[in-house]
Amino acid sequence: MSASNSKERVLITNARIVTENRIIENGSLLAVDGRIEQIFSADETAQLDLAGAIDAGGSWLLPGFIDVHVHGGAGADFMDASAESLDTITRFHSTNGTTAMLATTVTGPQEALDAAITATDAYIRAGMPYAQLIGVHLEGPFISPKWSGAQNPEYIVLPTTEWLKDWQERFPGVVKMMTLAPEREGALEVIEWLSSNGIVAAAGHTDADYDTIQRAVDHGLSHAVHTFNAMTPLHHRNPGTVGAVLTDPRIHAEIIADGVHVHPAGIKLLTMAKTKHNLILITDAMSAAGLQDGNYKLGGLDVIMTDGVCRLKEGNSLAGSTLTMIEGFKFLVNRVGVSVQQASEYASGNPARQMGVADRMGSIERGKQADLVLVSPSLDLERVWVLGRELSLDFK
DSSP: OOOOOOTTOEEEEEEEEEOSSOEEEEEEEEEETTEEEEEEOHHHHTTSOOTTOEEOTTOEEEEOEEEEEEOEETTEEGGGOOHHHHHHHHHHHHTTTEEEEEEEOOSOOHHHHHHHHHHHHHHHHHOOSSSEEEEEEEEOSSSOGGGOTTSOGGGOOOOOSHHHHHHHHHSTTTEEEEEEOTTSTTHHHHHHHHHHTTOEEEEOSBOOOHHHHHHHHHTTOOEESSTTSSBOOOBTTBOHHHHHHHHOTTSEEEEEOSSSSSOHHHHHHHHHHOOSSOEEEEOOBOTTTTSOSEEEEETTEEEEEETTEEEETTTOOBOOBOOOHHHHHHHIIIIIOOOHHHHHIIIIIHHHHHTTOTTTSSSOOTTSBOOEEEEOTTOOEEEEEETTEEEOOOOO
16 A cells, blocks of 8 residues: 655554544554544555654554633633633643643623634634634533532623624634523523524533423533532432433533542443443633642632642632643543543543534544544553644643
């Protein structure tokens, strides 16, 4: 077999390639012009032109991680609404294996959310040098004051489609997901509008009981953010939001796999319940991710980070995380006990399907974007490619 002589040719050999259906031992992958052109078995590799090939040395070759719930990192926040901050965030998380993400907002005034969406749209249109933004995740402001967590209660409002219709008209397709409390007045109408416009409606920061979540799913709700956190818990006589998430396969469940937000046993329970491509690894990382302990801000609220854990100065609620996707991936394998292939599904395939981008990313398949991560047998990140371009793992 002969390969293209394109200048954008990337050939990776001697890798344990994780596809959706199998693991190819000692496999090779050829990417040309940013897309996967061919995947080869060990026998086929011997027939390739190996000039300039990258020897993976038996490491895992995985699809790039897709983080659908991330607020910032390295001192920057998506609410900053500046190209400089978006560069900082996407660059930092790309050094930790994320190749695509949703720019996630916090509850804020309409003008601040508008600025964040505007900045994200402009950033996407300008071409992105690091992890790719695939849209915006609006976390709030249509949430429950009782379960505000680290969201600023000053800006919580009742659900309405007014703002959403304006954003959809001005930035079609940019808003990909919205988190709201389904029990709030007007929420079911908003959920129906979101679903009919191709936007994922997610339950979060909610006081909803089991029956309310079921009604919301019937109206188009299909997602739950940071499962177990900021929602009514499971009780055997009152299943709550958590009970609905665990038992309804129509709901895709996010999980922050850091051992702080959820005990490993809670994560294990979720992996046993969500078996229909409906469990998604997220970071919920805030601007403090990648930085030292100290004082920070999230949505205008004071946050203190101690030993890498962020909490509100007032009330002590957990305030996002400092997790990265590679660390969450490792936690799933090493502490929860899932396989590398399962963890890859949670970190890449499932979020791609839920966000409607599985036609171009989320798995290692011919014709898809060459968004790839190389991970050592001990699960340390070794190399990252976005659209076939290798990115530096050094972040300064």
